[in-house]
Amino acid sequence: MMAVKKEDKYPAARRYQVADIQVSREATAVKPNVVVNLVKKAKHPVLVTGGQLLKDPKLVDFAVKFHEKGVPIIATGGSSKALIERGVKPQSAVFPLHYVTQFMLDEEWQGFDGKGPYDVVLFLGFLPYYLSRMLSALKHFSKITTISLDEFYQPHAKFSFTNLTANKEMHYQMLEEVVNNL
């Protein structure tokens, strides 16, 4: 795994919930190029999109770009509607993240595409406290590499963007950098 150099450019990895301190292993805060490498090395990566896409059309743009770069998409939270309208065909469109996570916890599950377990899972556009619980389940009970691309640093992920809440532009730039280099 690639070591992550601290760069001043990125804000601190600050938990979206100050009280969420009972974490034994915290997410590694990552830069876009690390995400790119992880996805490139993955056997069966997937991007899971959440309901915040309904509120932020920019996130939809990025999800579409991931799809164009060949990363399959599982759409939850009605984010499928926005994506389908843009020509994306999600692998699944009806299951909320709670279901998707339960399926991913099952090592025998062959994925929505039947090609075997997903190994690297990217998350984009979720309510932070909801995503956090799902990441916690995956951390403890699966071997999946989870990567949060959201604006709130997610301590339970394996890798997460740092906290970009104060600087939306930087968040978009980072997503841009990821999709451009895939």
Add this chain to the structure above:
Amino acid sequence: MAFELKKGLFAIDEMRNVSIKIGKVVEEEEEWTEPMGPTPKPGILELRKWDHKLLERFEPFYAPMSDYCNLCTMGPCDLSMNKRGACGIDLKTAKARLVTIACCIGAAAHTAHARHLLDHLIEDYGEDLPIDLGGDINVEAPNIRTIIGIKPRTLGDLREALDWAEKEIVKVLHATHIGNEESFIDYESKAMHVGMADHIGMEVADIAQIVAYNLPKAEQDTPLVDTGFGIVDKSKPVIVVVGHNVMYSRPVVEYLEEQGKIDNFEIAGLCCTAHDMTRVSSKTKIFGPISYQLRVIRSGLPDVLISDEQCIRADLLEACKAVGIPLIATSDAAIRGLPDVSDWPVDKIVDALVSGKLPGVFLSDPEKVGQVAPLVAEAVFKKHGGERKYRFFETDEDLWGEINKCTQCMSCVFTCPHNLRIDQGMAHAQKTKDLSKLGYLEEQCLACGKCEQACPKNIKIINVIMASNFEKLYNKSGKTRVGRGPIQDTEVRNVGQPIVMGQIPGIIAAVGCINFPDEMQSIREILEEFLKRRYIVVTSGCHAMDIGMLKDEDGQTLFEKYPGIFDAGGLVNTGSCVSNSHISGVAMKVASIFAMRPLRGNYAEIADYILNRVGAVGFSWGPYSHKAASIATGFNRLGVPVVVGPHGAKYRRAYIGRYYKPEKWWVYDIKSRKKMNIEPAPDSLLVAVETKEEAIVQLARLALRPNDTSQGRQIKLTHYLELSQKYLGTLPDDWPLYVRSEADLPLKLKDQLLQILESDYGWKIDWDKKKILEGPIRPFDAGFNPTLVEEVYEKYAGEKPPQ
């Protein structure tokens, strides 16, 4: 041997050292022909087999909040990545234990409340007060009949049910002690057991108060009462009650009515006490749910506040003190460090509170509360002459002074349960003098107060948010239909068939707290979608209050738009949290009244019936408390799936099936005498969704049942597919799983769907007849008679179930 004792005085001569013990007086049994089922008063073991069946299919999902356990002094222990603690426990089991504890807390809350109320009512009204829930209720206590195996006729009879519930809750709590239980599945079974006991506690409490206080008895068109922040006439003294036990607030209404003064006061409530008070008298009003506590207190509107128990803030006294509102605490569950003045004379208590000598008192005598509260309110009102001291801010300058202090450090945002962007609202106001961004937050804010603790500048953030939406908040009003208690037997008779056959596509029960992910309006939007589609919508608790505050473009609330009937397109408010027992009860009544299944001591058969046939889905958009956890778990054991909003993921545990494992989805069919695979309907018992779009689609989806007729399945699928297309932009992924024959397909889409089945799923279609020849999991059979329970199979098939 039975002696008959006549009226009169008995002299028993020559009988020394004889003691006569009169046990329970057995009255002549009125005809109750129902035979006793296999599990009256079940212990932890009796329904375990049923639980394990459910848990095998709906696998527990754990999402730990913390990687550690620190329950005992050997800890804290790091249980991450499935390490074990010093006591030997692993993470899943530790979380299952926590959920079990949470359910025990919830069940204990209702059950202790029931005990308190019942003992008091028996003292006042005698144990022989008959249970009469109105002419149309013959199945008076479906939970008690099904679980305890008795048919309670009087208040006194309810004790037997309560004794059982108390015993079981203690037993399960015992099992959460270190080392006691090793299997997370057995913990889940125990959580289900207390969840079921919770419904007994709730049923006892609500029946007792209905009969003793003469609350509405299953009336369909109970009155509409005022709801919302703007409801009180500020020119009168205002008495505010908060909590869950109407025992202490009812005397206030009674006293004022006796004195002919009820119209000179405003009596308004917060949380479920408000519901129950409006059931006592529709002259009282509902301020709103639990999240309105700080809003109401800080507004300075109350002249006196009465608190009882359960969902009340733990800083109530502090909050009241800060704005000079005298507090009367009444329940021994929440004494708040206050002096017990229960044996003081009324004058002395009033004087102590009005003069401010005591900021609050503990007063456990309900009658005295009834006298003290109005006197205090009147005197306090006189003091300020209608000019209440506090309204978030005294002046506009004060408000702007607070706003200008903000440095956008975001400490508040990272503390807020909703991560509300207070920083952005403040920055926007600082730059533009426009408060609208802050005002918008009011619609989402829970008024929990966490942000204020975090703000390094000590900004009164809640007040800023409330003041920014002042006009809207202060004028907020609506209508809630008074809680009606149970559903009538005749209503059940009318809808039983269409529910079971599926022509009424489902019952959506929107219950619980207010931790909504987004603006409150979302709950109205979600429910109206189902009301328009002629589902039955049932509600209670804080959800019912919120629905009453939310108006559409024409200024109408759902309670004004839809009738209070238990029928297609009806919106029923059963009442407070304890009235949730009528929702589990009505599902049982469908089994008994429509399908003639015996309830008595027959839980597993009834739950199995509901799971396979009754398209009821619980919905808690804003799950919050331990009580909500145990209520939901009780519904789950009864075979009713529950959808919760995103905060519900913090319950750490869900029950989610894996639809792609066919071996998990099977039943015994009593008709064909075969064990057969079925469609995964429903495919989860507890699931947290993120958005309102997901909520809508999942509710429609989980209303599907294996026993749907073709017509019923067609109607249910039509809604599911339409809603999925409307909100998710596509047909759902899994619809073919639910198709048994071409008759199940929605008419409008039939050709298109047949095409898809052929091309994408390889099904064989006879295009001349438009018939499905091959493909479905199982064929449709009108006599299909599914059960998961071996004993039920044996009972009706007269032989052992097939392997």
